[in-house]
Amino acid sequence: MSGIEGSDTGPPGEDGRPQGAKLASLLEDSTEDLYENAPCGFLSTLPDGQIARVNATLLTWLGYTRSELVGRRYFSDLLSAGGRLYHETHFAPLLAMQGEIGGVALELKAADGSRLPVLVNSAVKTSAAGEPLLIRTTIIDATDRRAYERELLRARREADLERERLQLLVTTLQRTLLPPELPDVPGLETAAYYHSASRDEVGGDFYDLFALARDRWGLFLGDVCGKGAAAAAVTSQIRYTLRAAAVYDPDPATVLGTLNGALRRDYERNGGRFCTAAFGVLTPSADGFDLSLASGGHPPPLLLRADGTADYQRVGGGPFLGVIDDVVFTSSAIQLGPGDAFLLYTDGLTEARTGHGRDRYGEQALRAFAAGIAPVTAAAAIDALTVLLEGLGDGLDDDVAVLALSVPSSPGDSGGHPRLVDGGRA
Amino acid sequence: MTGPEGRPVVMLAHGFGCDQNMWRLIAPALAEDFRVVLFDHVGAGRSDPSAWLPERYATLDGYADDVLRICRELDLRQVVFVGHSVSAMIGVLAAIREPDRFSKLILVGPSPRYIDDAGYRGGFSKADIDELLESLDSNYLGWSAAMAPVIMGNPERPELAEELTNSFCRTDPAMARVFARTTFLSDNRADLAKVTVPTLILQCSRDAIAPAEVGAFVQDQIPGSALVTLAATGHCPQLSAPDATLAAIASFAVGPP
Numbered sequence: 248m249s250g251i252e253g254s255d256t257g258p259p260g261e262d263g264r265p266q267g268a269k270l271a272s273l274l275e276d277s278t279e280d281l282y283e284n285a286p287c288g289f290l291s292t293l294p295d296g297q298i299a300r301v302n303a304t305l306l307t308w309l310g311y312t313r314s315e316l317v318g319r320r321y322f323s324d325l326l327s328a329g330g331r332l333y334h335e336t337h338f339a340p341l342l343a344m345q346g347e348i349g350g351v352a353l354e355l356k357a358a359d360g361s362r363l364p365v366l367v368n369s370a371v372k373t374s375a376a377g378e379p380l381l382i383r384t385t386i387i388d389a390t391d392r393r394a395y396e397r398e399l400l401r402a403r404r405e406a407d408l409e410r411e412r413l414q415l416l417v418t419t420l421q422r423t424l425l426p427p428e429l430p431d432v433p434g435l436e437t438a439a440y441y442h443s444a445s446r447d448e449v450g451g452d453f454y455d456l457f458a459l460a461r462d463r464w465g466l467f468l469g470d471v472c473g474k475g476a477a478a479a480a481v482t483s484q485i486r487y488t489l490r491a492a493a494v495y496d497p498d499p500a501t502v503l504g505t506l507n508g509a510l511r512r513d514y515e516r517n518g519g520r521f522c523t524a525a526f527g528v529l530t531p532s533a534d535g536f537d538l539s540l541a542s543g544g545h546p547p548p549l550l551l552r553a554d555g556t557a558d559y560q561r562v563g564g565g566p567f568l569g570v571i572d573d574v575v576f577t578s579s580a581i582q583l584g585p586g587d588a589f590l591l592y593t594d595g596l597t598e599a600r601t602g603h604g605r606d607r608y609g610e611q612a613l614r615a616f617a618a619g620i621a622p623v624t625a626a627a628a629i630d631a632l633t634v635l636l637e638g639l640g641d642g643l644d645d646d647v648a649v650l651a652l653s654v655p656s657s658p659g660d661s662g663g664h665p666r667l668v669d670g671g672r673a
Numbered sequence: 674m675t676g677p678e679g680r681p682v683v684m685l686a687h688g689f690g691c692d693q694n695m696w697r698l699i700a701p702a703l704a705e706d707f708r709v710v711l712f713d714h715v716g717a718g719r720s721d722p723s724a725w726l727p728e729r730y731a732t733l734d735g736y737a738d739d740v741l742r743i744c745r746e747l748d749l750r751q752v753v754f755v756g757h758s759v760s761a762m763i764g765v766l767a768a769i770r771e772p773d774r775f776s777k778l779i780l781v782g783p784s785p786r787y788i789d790d791a792g793y794r795g796g797f798s799k800a801d802i803d804e805l806l807e808s809l810d811s812n813y814l815g816w817s818a819a820m821a822p823v824i825m826g827n828p829e830r831p832e833l834a835e836e837l838t839n840s841f842c843r844t845d846p847a848m849a850r851v852f853a854r855t856t857f858l859s860d861n862r863a864d865l866a867k868v869t870v871p872t873l874i875l876q877c878s879r880d881a882i883a884p885a886e887v888g889a890f891v892q893d894q895i896p897g898s899a900l901v902t903l904a905a906t907g908h909c910p911q912l913s914a915p916d917a918t919l920a921a922i923a924s925f926a927v928g929p930p
Contacts, residue, residue: 294913295879295905295906295907295913296906296907297906321879321881321906323881327804328797328798328800328801328802328804328805329801329804329805329806331881331882332797332801332802332805332857332882333690333805334881335690335880335881335882335907335908335909336688336689336690336691336758336882336908337690337691339907339908339909339912339913340690340691340695340909340912341691343909343912343913344694344697344912
């Protein structure tokens with residue numbers, strides 16, 4: 248080629264030819280040369296795979312002469328044994344069915360036995376009648392890319408392993424923040440449910456039921472603001488603070504006041520840590536249980552009566568815990584008679600998104616649901632709620648804790664069989 | 674199931690690497706004269722992923738059991754079983770267990786053992802098979818076709834997988850790996866002599882997976898079997914030579930037992 252930079256070509260476009268065509272004729276004037284020396288391998292085979300034409304680039308890569316391949320070898324002869332199996336079981340059938348196939352990774356065998364990782368694209372050339380005439384194949388050297396892919400795979404395997412370890416840690420940690428099973432309270436049926444919104448993060452909801460004395464039990468349920476390791480640490484602290492405070496003075500208002508003070512003291516310098524919680528003390532009454540309950544900013548509990556009604560209990564209490572100093576909480580008294588059930592829950596339940604408009608499930612819907620199942624035992628209430636929550640699917644985007652208590656409706660129905668319904672994910 | 678009721682049943686079983694799409698060039702024509710049963714092996718095509726159990730499908734018996742289950746479920750009798758590639762041996766195992774269920778066996782590109790052994794040439798060395806298994810294991814062989822959706826790791830965006838994989842023969846790579854191992858490490862040479870069902874072996878003239886001498890070995894071992902060599906290259910005559918394959922299957926299926 249001559250005159251590429253010479254002055255005799257004149258300004259582009261001067262002779263009336265389109266500039267692109269002129270450049271093409273100057274710079275790339277031989278399609279044959281392009282075919283032979285393109286920066287990729289070209290290979291044409293008969294439909295049965297017999298090599299009909301091959302370019303110089305591929306011959307150089309593989310170290311063969313043209314006469315060694317054309318008319319004598321098949322495409323599959325150039326593949327490693329593993330590649331040949333893959334070619335026969337995947338590549339060739341797909342090519343036959345689709346007429347083309349792209350981006351397939353194979354290894355070619357060079358004349359000296361070395362391997363060349365390549366990416367292969369093939370297309371079938373057909374006659375006017377649709378009969379396959381040729382298979383045209385372009386081959387791209389993928390040595391670097393393959394190394395990169397292997398590295399990606401290794402990193403991915405490592406990431407998978409890390410995630411498994413994380414999830415195991417989360418599950419284990421979550422378990423330590425919830426009672427493994429509820430204690431046996433004579434004359435009371437109890438059940439609980441916990442739904443963890445994420446397998447990768449410890450949830451911030453918590454509950455507990457524990458003996459304070461021979462005929463007195465403490466219970467609480469709450470929700471720490473936030474998630475993850477920091478929230479888990481706070482949850483752990485809340486649990487032991489509530490348990491310890493109740494032993495010292497079991498008045499629910501006092502217990503919540505103690506927790507409020509502890510959260511204020513311990514997290515004042517770290518931007519504060521907040522939670523909502525309801526704390527109660529159960530003592531047996533003539534025909535059931537007396538429950539003294541205080542709430543710190545927690546959603547109102549539901550009382551499902553033996554007569555089939557269900558109402559929120561607007562318990563006395565105070566604001567969120569851990570927000571302001573020196574809050575005075577108040578306790579409310581609730582009587583649980585035969586056939587009554589009592590439900591504490593976190594706002595993951597009422598805040599779940601439902602239906603088409605993705606509205607919140609809401610307190611009204613929950614009350615209606617409760618009225619629909621009342622009268623009900625604790626276990627049956629948890630079963631019904633489990634079904635309800637599973638039905639919410641991905642609308643349930645927060646953790647949910649539910650603790651249910653019920654007094655058996657007849658003396659023959661002894662109750663007192665604690666059960667824990669696992670949310671399934673934890 | 675397609676084709677007229679009451680006609681002889683022809684059951685088409687695909688091999689490793691694809692699904693029932695393998696039969697798409699001959700199934701419609703077969704269905705004009707036969708009751709054609711098409712299915713995807715568990716782990717392939719549109720089979721139910723939840724039915725996949727690695728232990729069950731670690732041997733060809735698991736697949737043979739599935740074939741017999743399909744026959745029982747659909748109450749199929751006098752079945753002409755057409756097994757391609759590894760499904761040829763799956764058919765052999767099924768026909769040994771319940772010979773009365775089958776009227777004929779047609780083995781397309783069969784191989785009772787892929788790895789060479791003393792006095793036997795399967796066409797591959799142990800190292801060759803290891804190379805395939807290792808390639809599948811390390812997931813870079815067929816990266817784009819099979820691995821893309823997994824690598825992309827975007828199950829919530831299936832359209833990505835749609836664009837990146839080929840539209841036929843999609844297989845979960847983990848399942849494909851187990852199937853490959855089961856297929857290429859199997860040795861069913863001793864089972865061949867137990868076949869009592871009339872058998873036709875369809876061999877390609879040039880098959881990179883099942884060489885001519887393997888076809889001859891199968892014919893020699895299965896009592897009274899016939900061998901037809903098709904003028905076809907490759908391992909999939911139903912795609913590369915559909916007319917000849919169709920004719921061979923149809924004439925053996927209607928011929929005398």
